[in-house]
Amino acid sequence: MLPLKSFYFIRHGETEWNRQGIIMGQQDIPLNTTGIQQAHHARKILEQENFSTIYTSPLQRAYQTAQILSDGLKKEVISENLLKERHWGQLEGLSRTCIKDKEITVDNLPVDAEASINFEARILRVLCQILNLSDIPPLIVAHSGVFITLVKMLGYPFLRTANCIPFLFKPPQQETHPWIVCNLSGQQDL
Numbered sequence: 001m002l003p004l005k006s007f008y009f010i011r012h013g014e015t016e017w018n019r020q021g022i023i024m025g026q027q028d029i030p031l032n033t034t035g036i037q038q039a040h041h042a043r044k045i046l047e048q049e050n051f052s053t054i055y056t057s058p059l060q061r062a063y064q065t066a067q068i069l070s071d072g073l074k075k076e077v078i079s080e081n082l083l084k085e086r087h088w089g090q091l092e093g094l095s096r097t098c099i100k101d102k103e104i105t106v107d108n109l110p111v112d113a114e115a116s117i118n119f120e121a122r123i124l125r126v127l128c129q130i131l132n133l134s135d136i137p138p139l140i141v142a143h144s145g146v147f148i149t150l151v152k153m154l155g156y157p158f159l160r161t162a163n164c165i166p167f168l169f170k171p172p173q174q175e176t177h178p179w180i181v182c183n184l185s186g187q188q189d190l
Helices: 016-020 033-046 062-074 096-101 116-130 142-155
Strands: 007-011 053-055 078-079 139-142 166-170 180-184
Touching: 007 033, 007 116, 007 142, 016 116, 033 062, 033 166, 053 062, 062 078, 078 166, 116 142
Parallel strands: 007 139, 053 078, 053 139
Antiparallel strands: 007 166, 166 180
């Protein structure tokens, strides 16, 4: 269970592998030109928000995004290994089309891929650690898989996010209410 504290989340900017539909997992791929532009645009949105520290995956695409955000916002960036994307084993570097052709699903992953239960436990553990450090909301810069896992933990259906869309996660006011997930880019909230 996540601590009932607000936090911000943003997925890293676009990479060439994102653009080409290639599974990255823990491969260390840098941002492309579009991804750099997306991070600068997101920084303008986040200038209006009050967060403490930027916690980021150490993978280049997330770390570069965090650095661009930090440069304008003057926030400390802390690299957190547990925020890395899910390890997809031998699927990393393959196109999504290739995987669909092989009929690979979450239930029949290669043996060297990180199991869903382990990935979910890792993400819950690191988010709890980060949220318990301060009462001021942090900004998490991570990956699509982290976002999907996070919204699943909060009771939402499967949901993806585009690159570099900032979100504010607000805890429920009452136990029976859901978390509120605000899309800060002006698009529809969850």
